[in-house]
Amino acid sequence: MLNISDPVQQQNISPIWRQAFRPFFLFGCIFSILSITAWAAILAGELQFIPYGGVFFWHAHEMLFGFVAAIIVGFLLTAVQSWTGLRATNGKPLILLFGLWLLARILMLLDTSLWFTALVDISFLLLAALFLARLVLKVKQYRNLVFVPLLMLLATANGFSHLSVITGEAQFFTQGLYSTVMLVTLIMTVIAGRVFPMFTANGTQTIKVENLTWLEKSVIALTASLVVIHFANIQLRLPSQLMVLIFFSGAMAHSYRAIRWRPQVTFKTPLVWSLHLAYWFIPISFMLFALHYAGVNISASNALHGLTAGAMSSLILAMIARISLGHSGRPLVPNWTMKYAFIVIIIAASIRLISAHIQSYVGVNLNVISAVIWAFAFGIYVVAYARILTSPRPDGRDG
Numbered sequence: 001m002l003n004i005s006d007p008v009q010q011q012n013i014s015p016i017w018r019q020a021f022r023p024f025f026l027f028g029c030i031f032s033i034l035s036i037t038a039w040a041a042i043l044a045g046e047l048q049f050i051p052y053g054g055v056f057f058w059h060a061h062e063m064l065f066g067f068v069a070a071i072i073v074g075f076l077l078t079a080v081q082s083w084t085g086l087r088a089t090n091g092k093p094l095i096l097l098f099g100l101w102l103l104a105r106i107l108m109l110l111d112t113s114l115w116f117t118a119l120v121d122i123s124f125l126l127l128a129a130l131f132l133a134r135l136v137l138k139v140k141q142y143r144n145l146v147f148v149p150l151l152m153l154l155a156t157a158n159g160f161s162h163l164s165v166i167t168g169e170a171q172f173f174t175q176g177l178y179s180t181v182m183l184v185t186l187i188m189t190v191i192a193g194r195v196f197p198m199f200t201a202n203g204t205q206t207i208k209v210e211n212l213t214w215l216e217k218s219v220i221a222l223t224a225s226l227v228v229i230h231f232a233n234i235q236l237r238l239p240s241q242l243m244v245l246i247f248f249s250g251a252m253a254h255s256y257r258a259i260r261w262r263p264q265v266t267f268k269t270p271l272v273w274s275l276h277l278a279y280w281f282i283p284i285s286f287m288l289f290a291l292h293y294a295g296v297n298i299s300a301s302n303a304l305h306g307l308t309a310g311a312m313s314s315l316i317l318a319m320i321a322r323i324s325l326g327h328s329g330r331p332l333v334p335n336w337t338m339k340y341a342f343i344v345i346i347i348a349a350s351i352r353l354i355s356a357h358i359q360s361y362v363g364v365n366l367n368v369i370s371a372v373i374w375a376f377a378f379g380i381y382v383v384a385y386a387r388i389l390t391s392p393r394p395d396g397r398d399g
Contacts, residue, residue: 036374068316076128077089153231175230178235184312271332305352334384341380351373
């Protein structure tokens, strides 16, 4: 049974603090727009500043731990209420958590005390893990406990990135960056397996495709192996043939999984086809990594952006467009502008993937173009959903 809160007490809480998805989706997206716009200006030579760790570090770190981590925390601390039936983090504890996130973003801009900045930034993920664990353990729902160590691993990867600034050792930055991307890819893999078949069936009014146990275990195992390899920072010490095998096998397994989910039935349902398109960036990126380790002229950075600018960004946009409606008590019918946002984010990611190979043939910086288009896609979300995220549920329920 759902643990109902005191209605009077709930009415005293501003709507934006009644559920974690509200502040983290809204301000996480606003922050991402400002950050990627600043990065575009830096690339275009129109902006200069010296943030914590330098501009390259700041861009990579903040898009992962300022933006992506905020969305993950907002999602998990919202979903846990549905999982456990207990009232999730809201009110003052949520304000505290959000305050830590916001303070870290400000400190990252100022290039002040290195240790204090690192402590605040890492504490955000650790406190989120504590809030999540408290509810899951209270009802002994151990199946969902897996997300607690995943959040703690994210905090560890964040620690590696901060260590690179504190010690001046660049290898910690690479370790933190790649570990985080592979870990978030694993999180996307786990969540997609849980919700895609259901979302597809419900959204298209078709029969649900049941997951194949062997395929699910294979996809998760292959993706998890990449997390282990990059956390250990041994990807360059392993035989290149082994890395090719792992990435190629992962690409094939993810592709087969995606095909089984029947993307062809989703064309008339933007909230569903957007998820399917976003997921395809994972096998595409894994294939790019396989080609990179096979000696083809594809940089690891380019393959990495397939997972960040591609899979993470487009899947986040598709998921938050749905979650923001469902958990605010509204019908799963997005604003008409969102289907264009879904298309725009795919275009932005695609431009970023091919930019390195066609840059010499065009007269403009394609990475700047990609960043501007990317910001426009999330700007559509902010405009379309700001009122929803800051208004009470129309049905009067908690959240």
